[in-house]
Amino acid sequence: MLHLRLIVPAHRTDEVVALFERSVGATHLAVLTGAGRDPAGDVVLCDVAREAADEVLSELRAIGIDECGAITVENIDLTLSHRADRAEKEAPGEGSDAVVWEHLVEATHEESTLSVTFLAFLTVATMLAACGVVLDNAILIVGAMAVGPEFGPLAGLCTALVRRAPRLAVRSLLALLVGFAVAMALTTLFSLFMDAAGLFHEADVEAERPNTNFIYRPDLFSFVVAFLAGIAGTLSLTSAKSGALVGVAISVTTVPAAANAAVALGYGDLGQTRGSTEQLLLNLAGIALAGTLTLLAQRLFWSRHTQFRDARRTKG
Structure with a gap:
């Protein structure tokens, strides 16, 4: 209650x-x-x-x-x-099926605001993923996924589309675009610094990397996983089951893709940069589409449910 x-x-x-x-x-x-x-x-x-x-x-x-x-x-x-x-x-x-729209709008408004804290979390997550990319370490990749705060603006965008709230949509898009741009730029500088310090090596990035090469090789499964994660993430927000968001965070490769693009750009590997950017956009699009459709389905379901209840009450 x-x-x-x-x-x-x-x-x-x-x-x-x-x-x-x-x-x-x-x-x-x-x-x-x-x-x-x-x-x-x-x-x-x-x-x-x-x-x-x-x-x-x-x-x-x-x-x-x-x-x-x-x-x-x-x-x-x-x-x-x-x-x-x-x-x-x-x-x-x-x-658990009900959507408290006022609460959802307020929650996504806070999570989709471009702030220093948001930029810090996204940048640190991208840098962690960069270390995972170079070391071909799946554990670091998963950790970076869990740290990334990008689902907040994505949820804000979905809510804005369903509620027809242009200000929330602009705020969410701004957080995503500026956030990833800043995080990737700083991660590129970070990777160059690590290379100068002898901790990153171009040979490691160009190697086969069996644990992390999926990051710059997007396919249909990338979209499917992102779409399913978007459904789960939206349901977790609307049902106040925030624990599921952790699972959502480590299901999609938004942050690792941004990190791989940044590291590859630092070494001039445009092929990996392009592939990683496609992976990033594919994941963002899948989550946004799934979240919007989920909210629309919930609104339709609850509207039909309320109409049925009112009809029964009138007959009674």
Whole structure:
């Protein structure tokens, strides 16, 4: 369940309370009269089943509570209550299937922002992958995949396309384009420094490299894996199962492909640079397409489910 904490102007408290009382899946309603100070007003508390939360939040925003007051949403790890059990039973569908769009937009907005931290993580991940490329070390490649933060902007782009949010789309694309450009440029300089220090050798990059040569040899499987990873990653975000994101991160070769392109460019190997860049773009496209289609499918499924529920309620 989700816990909602609202600060509502006193003259609108009855309206909000009535909204919660008629909402399926809402329970544990409490009003703290005059408790709000900034902004001033009443504090309204309510627990809502996850599968009913998106509809409740949409109604609250429709009547402007986010503008005249405040709406805060928190996850509830555990609640022991017969009323809560009944509210979840009455709410349509399963909580794990529900998409809380406001939460998804907020989460992807933060993760898709081009920041110093984002650039640092992506650059370090690319440099780690560069070491894995030169050493033909699959363990380093997997570690670099896990460190890379690129799924955040990709998820932001998918959300923006489905929600028709151009600002989020531009922010996500900017993070991806600038992020990878900066990371690859710095990794090229890093590889040249490592070569000057005698730690990187061109012969190692030009060798057969049986553990890592797939990075600059894209094929149809590259797209298939990226597409499946995009589905899994999107489902993990919408169902709040963040643990699955680690598996997604180590399934696609975005960061290793960027690293291989950077190292190969430093040595003037345009063939590997081209192949690695194709691998990078193929993976990004596969994840973006899969994420967008998954969100569209979830929205369609939940819309049909809600219509079916409303029809049954009307007949009843």
